[in-house]
Amino acid sequence: MIRSIPIFLSFFFLVNITGFAQNQPTILIPDVLGYKTLTADLHTHTVFSDGHVWPTIRIEEAWSEGIDIIAITDHVESTNLFRLKSVFGDDLEVDREGGFFPDRNRPFEIANEVAERRNVIAVNGVEISRTMPPGHHNAIFLTDANKVNTPHPQWKEAFQAAREQDAFIFWNHPASFHYPEATTLWWEEHTWLLDNDLMHGIEVVNGRRYNPVAHQWAMEKNLAIIANTDVHAPIGMTYALHEGEKRTMTLIFAKERSIEGIREALFARRTMAFYQDILIGHRNFLDAIFHNSIVIESVVKTDNGFQVVINNPTDVPFNLSRADGNDPSLTFFEMKRLPSGKQTTIRIYAENPATYRQIDLKVVVDNLIMAPDTGLPVTLTFIPE
Ligand SMILES: [Zn+2]
Numbered sequence: 109m110i111r112s113i114p115i116f117l118s119f120f121f122l123v124n125i126t127g128f129a130q131n132q133p134t135i136l137i138p139d140v141l142g143y144k145t146l147t148a149d150l151h152t153h154t155v156f157s158d159g160h161v162w163p164t165i166r167i168e169e170a171w172s173e174g175i176d177i178i179a180i181t182d183h184v185e186s187t188n189l190f191r192l193k194s195v196f197g198d199d200l201e202v203d204r205e206g207g208f209f210p211d212r213n214r215p216f217e218i219a220n221e222v223a224e225r226r227n228v229i230a231v232n233g234v235e236i237s238r239t240m241p242p243g244h245h246n247a248i249f250l251t252d253a254n255k256v257n258t259p260h261p262q263w264k265e266a267f268q269a270a271r272e273q274d275a276f277i278f279w280n281h282p283a284s285f286h287y288p289e290a291t292t293l294w295w296e297e298h299t300w301l302l303d304n305d306l307m308h309g310i311e312v313v314n315g316r317r318y319n320p321v322a323h324q325w326a327m328e329k330n331l332a333i334i335a336n337t338d339v340h341a342p343i344g345m346t347y348a349l350h351e352g353e354k355r356t357m358t359l360i361f362a363k364e365r366s367i368e369g370i371r372e373a374l375f376a377r378r379t380m381a382f383y384q385d386i387l388i389g390h391r392n393f394l395d396a397i398f399h400n401s402i403v404i405e406s407v408v409k410t411d412n413g414f415q416v417v418i419n420n421p422t423d424v425p426f427n428l429s430r431a432d433g434n435d436p437s438l439t440f441f442e443m444k445r446l447p448s449g450k451q452t453t454i455r456i457y458a459e460n461p462a463t464y465r466q467i468d469l470k471v472v473v474d475n476l477i478m479a480p481d482t483g484l485p486v487t488l489t490f491i492p493e
Pocket residue numbers: 235237244280281
């Protein structure tokens with residue numbers, strides 16, 4: 109009997125190491141303006157519609173990338189469901205026409221079973237996928253997703269059923285690949301949605317596609333800026349995570365890391381898009397992220413100017429370009445990248461360095477976008493040692 113104890117212990121350790129002992133990775137973006145910066149993907153699919161993975165996989169993927177929030181948003185109409193009853197078991201019901209349709213809450217419920225253990229917040233949602241207009245919209249924070257599954261022409265009722273559950277609703281991929289002839293058009297149906305409190309945000313980025321028209325609308329119509337993967341395949345088949353690429357995501361600036369905190373922040377429009385090393389958002393949040401990210405390590409006077417070392421410990425690189433209106437007696441870079449997780453040395457040339465007590469460089473951060481084609485202007489201030 110005594111000999112069996114080490115076997116039991118080693119089994120216990122094995123389970124521990126493979127299942128629970130890893131540290132959760134995090135995405136390094138600073139908290140700003142008194143809010144927690146949370147990372148979210150609010151548009152994902154599973155096998156419950158036309159996705160390729162089981163709902164728990166969406167949570168495991170998020171855990172391994174350091175994503176805080178995942179909304180499971182399968183097409184509520186489930187028109188692409190070709191899966192076998194044998195795979196789904198009791199998760200499928202046979203309707204009057206003999207088609208298979210799942211309980212639309214099940215993908216969330218299944219995902220949610222592992223979410224708490226993985227420290228990921230799962231959100232129940234659906235994609236209301238109607239022909240344009242109004243196109244595709246996600247409704248999240250649902251209590252009963254089944255009620256949103258109205259007959260196809262009754263799309264208004266679908267939105268109203270979601271809103272009765274206090275859902276947050278946003279327009280997906282407004283320039284859809286489904287409707288290339290329409291490019292990005294605002295229809296009267298969208299005015300109706302907006303006027304009836306049935307649209308609160310818009311995907312400014314879907315997958316790797318940024319839509320400047322949607323960005324402009326977000327600004328003009330006070331819609332939350334949203335960025336999602338709309339992932340159908342495993343995330344690692346869609347993004348080169350092993351090469352350091354990050355999935356497209358929405359940054360949410362929340363008072364607390366909870367469903368209520370996320371909901372409050374979304375309705376207050378405190379969001380930002382993050383995709384392909386680019387941030388798209390409101391100027392005050394972009395400015396706060398930049399200034400809370402970089403650390404000026406040293407400012408040393410040299411014979412012909414200054415040598416500055418800047419550290420950027422975050423996961424966001426910053427692409428600086430020289431702006432107009434700088435001190436003409438200072439010579440410095442035309443463009444400079446502050447890579448993520450690295451120190452960068454900047455050289456500034458001046459005729460008489462001894463006379464400077466402070467150096468101000470006016471630059472534009474080209475990859476922090478506050479309006480279409482408009483980077484964030486900032487002033488870098490250096491005090492020589
Ligand atoms: Zn869609």
